Amino acid sequence: MLQRPRFQMAAKALILLALALFLYMRLADGSLFFYINQRFMVYTVLAIVGLVAVAISYRAGRVAVDEDAHSHHAVTWGGLALVLLPVVLGVLAPPQPLGAAAIGNREIAVSSQPRNVLPAAVRAAAQKDATERNLLDWLNAFSASSNAAQEFAGQPVDVIGFVYHDERLADDEVLISRFIVSCCVADANVVTMVVRWPAAATLENDAWVQVQGVLQPGAFNGAPLPVIAAQNVTPVAMPDQPYLYP
Amino acid sequence: MIMERPEATPDVAAAPLPNPRVRWLRWALTVLLAAAALTALFYDAFVHGDGLPYLYQRIQTFVTIFLGIFIEATPFLLAGAIVSGLIAVFVDQSAIDHYLPKAALPGALIGGVMGIVFPVCECGVVPVVRRLYEKGLPLSIGIAFLLAAPVINPVVILSTYSAFGWGPIFIGRIVFSFLIAVVVGLIFSRARPEEVLLPAVCQAHHDACCHVHDHDHRLHHAPLNRRVAQAFMLAGDDFLDMARYLIAGSMLAAAMQTLVPQSALLAVGQGSVISVVMMQALAFVLSVCSTVDAFLALAFTGAFTTGAVLAFLVFGPMVDIKSSLMFLGVFQRRAVAYLIALPLVLSLLMGVWWNLNLGW
Numbered sequence: 001m002l003q004r005p006r007f008q009m010a011a012k013a014l015i016l017l018a019l020a021l022f023l024y025m026r027l028a029d030g031s032l033f034f035y036i037n038q039r040f041m042v043y044t045v046l047a048i049v050g051l052v053a054v055a056i057s058y059r060a061g062r063v064a065v066d067e068d069a070h071s072h073h074a075v076t077w078g079g080l081a082l083v084l085l086p087v088v089l090g091v092l093a094p095p096q097p098l099g100a101a102a103i104g105n106r107e108i109a110v111s112s113q114p115r116n117v118l119p120a121a122v123r124a125a126a127q128k129d130a131t132e133r134n135l136l137d138w139l140n141a142f143s144a145s146s147n148a149a150q151e152f153a154g155q156p157v158d159v160i161g162f163v164y165h166d167e168r169l170a171d172d173e174v175l176i177s178r179f180i181v182s183c184c185v186a187d188a189n190v191v192t193m194v195v196r197w198p199a200a201a202t203l204e205n206d207a208w209v210q211v212q213g214v215l216q217p218g219a220f221n222g223a224p225l226p227v228i229a230a231q232n233v234t235p236v237a238m239p240d241q242p243y244l245y246p
Numbered sequence: 247m248i249m250e251r252p253e254a255t256p257d258v259a260a261a262p263l264p265n266p267r268v269r270w271l272r273w274a275l276t277v278l279l280a281a282a283a284l285t286a287l288f289y290d291a292f293v294h295g296d297g298l299p300y301l302y303q304r305i306q307t308f309v310t311i312f313l314g315i316f317i318e319a320t321p322f323l324l325a326g327a328i329v330s331g332l333i334a335v336f337v338d339q340s341a342i343d344h345y346l347p348k349a350a351l352p353g354a355l356i357g358g359v360m361g362i363v364f365p366v367c368e369c370g371v372v373p374v375v376r377r378l379y380e381k382g383l384p385l386s387i388g389i390a391f392l393l394a395a396p397v398i399n400p401v402v403i404l405s406t407y408s409a410f411g412w413g414p415i416f417i418g419r420i421v422f423s424f425l426i427a428v429v430v431g432l433i434f435s436r437a438r439p440e441e442v443l444l445p446a447v448c449q450a451h452h453d454a455c456c457h458v459h460d461h462d463h464r465l466h467h468a469p470l471n472r473r474v475a476q477a478f479m480l481a482g483d484d485f486l487d488m489a490r491y492l493i494a495g496s497m498l499a500a501a502m503q504t505l506v507p508q509s510a511l512l513a514v515g516q517g518s519v520i521s522v523v524m525m526q527a528l529a530f531v532l533s534v535c536s537t538v539d540a541f542l543a544l545a546f547t548g549a550f551t552t553g554a555v556l557a558f559l560v561f562g563p564m565v566d567i568k569s570s571l572m573f574l575g576v577f578q579r580r581a582v583a584y585l586i587a588l589p590l591v592l593s594l595l596m597g598v599w600w601n602l603n604l605g606w
Contacts (some may be wrong), residue, residue: 009479012486023317035314040321047321050328054485057478081490085497086316093309101303102310102504183538185314186503246541 013058015083020051020137022087031095033241036184040192097242098165098179100205103190121246135178135191136244142226149217149224157228159193160236163203168221174200176211176228181243191244194220194227203233210234286505304504312500315568319369319492322535330377331481335473339381348423350386356432356449357390358424361399361495367536368396368563369492372572373484379447385439390431393589396536396563397423406559409540415552418600419559424440426560426592433588434581442581479509491575495568499533502567506531521554526590529562536563551602557597564589 023044026032032044123143125137132139138159142148161176169175177192180183195211196218203209211230218227347353356477375383375392396402397419410416439448470477523544534542539562543555565586573582 012482015486016482019320023320026317032317034310035317040318043321044317047324050324051319054324054328054478054482057475058482079490080486082493083486085493086313089309090313093306096306096310098307098310099303101300102307182541185311185537186318186319186499186532187534187538187542189542 007009009058009136013055015080016051016055018087020048022090023048030240034095037181037245098185098188103164130155133160135159139191149226152215152226153217155215160210163205163207172198172200174203179243180246182246195230196227198228199235208236208237208238262316285499290569308500308504311503312496315496322367322369323488323492325365326373327481327485330484331477333377334480335477342381342383350432350435353384353387354390354428355391357387357431358394358428361395365399365401366395371395373488376447376576379443386431390427393430393564394424394427402536405537407542409544422560422596426589430588442577447576467569476495488572488575491572492568495571499567502531518601519598521551522594525554525558526561529558530566533566533568533583544577551601553597553600556600557593561589561593
């Protein structure tokens with residue numbers, strides 16, 4: 001059946017349209033940002049336009065090349081089904097950003113580790129008000145200091161992130177984290193701060209919380225670092241853009 | 247104009263007829279790999295004690311990373327496919343014969359800098375190279391272009407500069423990417439096109455004497471809009487064809503990212519040889535787009551030797567899981583193996599040399 005050029009062309013056009021529709025739906029409900037950096041959204045928009053244009057050309061071009069519309073790299077049914085796989089998987093698995101399950105597999109950038117950061121990012125972080133800084137800003141600010149644990153003690157903190165319980169923590173401690181995505185989730189890294197809160201054990205992995213408190217000297221995995229002594233831990237909805245962009 | 251091709255292979259992947267034993271082996275290998283991946287997933291899930299919910303989260307993570315790579319790469323693959331379609335319709339085969347050098351060394355040198363004119367990343371470059379090969383591009387130019395273009399192009403040069411500034415890593419990345427691409431291009435120039443390219447790609451090389459099938463889709467007397475429509479149709483064919491490899495590659499990369507903990511790779515940061523190997527492995531597994539890998543590499547500069555970071559930046563854009571699968575749509579398997587192995591070895595040598603001699 002697929003050998004019949006018209007039929008094959010219709011199938012190809014439909015698959016291209018399905019991909020475009022899939023991308024459009026992810027764009028429309030905002031779940032596109034679960035996958036890529038906001039900066040790349042414009043390319044996705046262009047891709048939708050391009051896919052539709054290419055799909056339409058199958059209709060327009062049909063007249064021109066009806067008889068010899070063989071393609072050089074004829075695609076089989078299996079091949080076409082494979083191209084639909086992202087759409088199928090995307091429909092079957094509800095869109096969900098990376099969360100606690102992905103942390104175990106990644107390098108965790110806790111402020112105790114040496115991090116190389118663009119000087120511009122450090123400056124930008126330093127210019128922000130303490131309570132305006134997000135997790136990434138804080139880690140950038142810490143990275144410029146050789147003794148962050150002491151230097152930042154006493155500063156007020158107000159950050160949002162999701163909860164992750166690490167085995168290396170005490171019972172009244174929990175990690176609050178966000179993923180940083182520079183391109184797509186394949187390059188996601190975690191930025192994390194330790195939160196000290198008496199009821200930490202009641203928090204569930206992956207729950208989004210707003211933490212307000214004060215920085216104190218502390219330690220994680222034996223290395224000194226500033227930890228948040230929480231005064232308030234409030235459950236919040238997941239932000240529209242769950243990741244932070246460097 | 248367009249004539250029926252004499253030896254059309256129905257499926258690109260199945261180039262020469264594989265004998266039953268090879269086919270059986272291939273199936274067995276696929277099943278084994280799938281079983282190993284599943285076992286790893288389940289084993290892990292039940293060792294962690296959370297059982298099914300944990301497994302479900304694992305699968306979610308896999309789907310998210312897979313779709314992330316795919317959605318990120320789609321626009322660039324489509325752009326490459328459209329350029330390829332336009333080349334097919336509007337570029338004359340004789341122009342390539344006429345303007346591009348036939349000799350290996352000048353060809354490889356030109357291929358190495360062609361990315362400045364065709365700014366494509368590692369996803370977009372593959373369909374463009376395939377189309378150019380169909381138009382009779384010499385092997386060495388195409389290989390050098392394929393390997394160098396993801397780094398030697400304005401966008402990536404700029405992003406590397408903004409991450410590392412004017413310094414050894416910035417200069418080293420450009421110089422070594424260019425050198426390695428040219429060297430690999432030169433090595434490939436020793437081979438005959440039909441040994442390297444898939445049969446469907448290389449027939450323009452076949453018979454320079456008697457053009458049975460001038461593989462151009464020039465509708466010489468057709469009006470412009472019809473020719474553009476034709477170019478877009480070819481772009482659609484190219485896109486669908488290459489998307490299969492992109493999807494298979496993204497799935498592999500996502501599976502590796504879900505199953506292999508990064509800490510296993512990052513534990514060894516300092517050995518002057520092992521650190522380079524590890525960063526190459528990381529670059530291969532991560533399959534990050536070359537436009538942003540500089541920012542990613544920046545995070546490793548403290549923990550890893552400079553040679554290792556450089557190897558990440560030079561090797562990663564040339565070869566990673568998704569691009570090496572896409573190579574299968576253009577080259578024969580043996581050639582793909584060389585295309586992975588040669589940059590691997592050369593960038594390893596480069597990284598180790600850098601660590602031992604410069605030691606910054």
